[in-house]
Structures are given as structure tokens and as C-alpha cells.
Amino acid sequence: MEKARERLIFALDVDSAEEAELLVRMLAPEVGVFKLGLELFVSQGPQMVERLRRAGANAIFLDLKLHDIPATMRAAAKAAARMGVDLLTCHCDQVGIFDGLDLGRTRLLGVTVLTSLGTEDLLAMGYPEELSDPARLVEKRARLAIDAGCAGVVASGHEAAAMRELLGPEALVVCPGIRLGGGEDNPDDQKRIMTPQRAIAAGASHIVVGRPIRKAEDPVAAARKIVEGIAQGLA
């Protein structure tokens, strides 16, 4: 089960430092990586990284989805690396953004197409018909992410198999938009959803889960059930 647990990333989408610490203490035995996203980072600031560590988070994923000109992206990535986070997300619109940059233990993940987006959203954003299928755009953006110097990508479970084939066995393929009952569960604002088992079996290295654990009656039991799903997907 240890191998399965390491692949579960829990999204700490709360705005209070105390609530985040409580969740880390409660879920550390079940979860491999804790994700510090925009809500908590903007509310509490960089000090939150150290607070999560002290609460028991072994690995921290800073999900800031950096998006700016190369000089600003590089400077922000270096600042995140100084905090010693394990993973950091960015949008990669230009080749070679991070060329020659030593970020130590911090590995970069390129965001491909947000899991809350579907074909209609891409058309509304101005993408042409041939790129309005999220899978096509994910592939293009994954290539840019790797060319920019990322260790992997964020994509939905629907693209996990294609990502694994394109990027090879070592790449990180991190999949949010996870729902336990697949299409039958409440998707909230997610459009491209998949079960833990199917996402992992398709080639995801990690899955990201927030509300299905946080809003469960028993978050520890929900996390355990997800780890079981991951183990089945690995088998």
C-alpha cells in the first residue's frame, strides 16, 4: 500500500492555516503529497510551507500555476525552490523558459489544459476547431512543457495514457479531476473526470484529490478508499 499512498496528492483548498494543519495531521498517514494551492497561499503566504512541514507533510506541491514572461517565471521558480517545495506548477507557452536553471529538489510540472475545461470552453477561448478537443491541445502543451524544462505535466485522467506514451516512463503525469464514482459522482466544477483506479491504470504517476476527501463524512476513510483504488490501478 505504501507505493499507492505515495501517489495520492491531497489538495489543501482551505483558507485557514489552522484548518490546513489539522488536515495534514489527520491525513499524513494516508497521503503522499500535500498540495498548497492559490487559496491557501494567497491567504496565508509563503510561511505556510514551513507550517505544513511542521504539521507532518513529507512532500509539498506548490500549485501556483505560474504564467508570465520568462524572466519573471524563472525568478518565481527560484523563489519557490528556495522554500524547498517538491513540485511547482507553471504554464509553459515558450520553449526553453527554464533552460539551465538549477531548482534543486523542486520539480516543475507544466499545466496542459485545466480539468475544468471542455471542448466548448476551448472554442469560446478562441482555439480553432482542430484544437478544441482537449486531448489534442494537451498533447501540444505537454510538448511545450517538456521543451521548457518540466519534469512532467498536469492533465486529466483521460489523457494519462497518451501522456505516458508521449513522455516516457520517468515523466510525472499528475491527474486532478478525480471522482470516486467517475461520471456518477458530483463533478463540482470539473469537466474531465475519472476514477482513481482508471487514471492510475492509464498511466498517471499521481492523482490529485480535494473535495472528495475534504467534504467526505470521514476524510480518513475516503482517503483510504482512494489509496485502495490506486493500488487496484497499479495491479
Ligand SMILES: O=c1ccn([C@@H]2O[C@H](COP(=O)(O)O)[C@@H](O)[C@H]2O)c(=O)[nH]1
Ligand atoms: O487542471 C487542473 C489543475 C489543478 N487542479 C487542482 O486540483 C484540485 C482538484 O480539487 P477537487 O476538489 O478534487 O476537484 C484543485 O486544487 C485544483 O486547483 C485541477 O483541478 N485541475
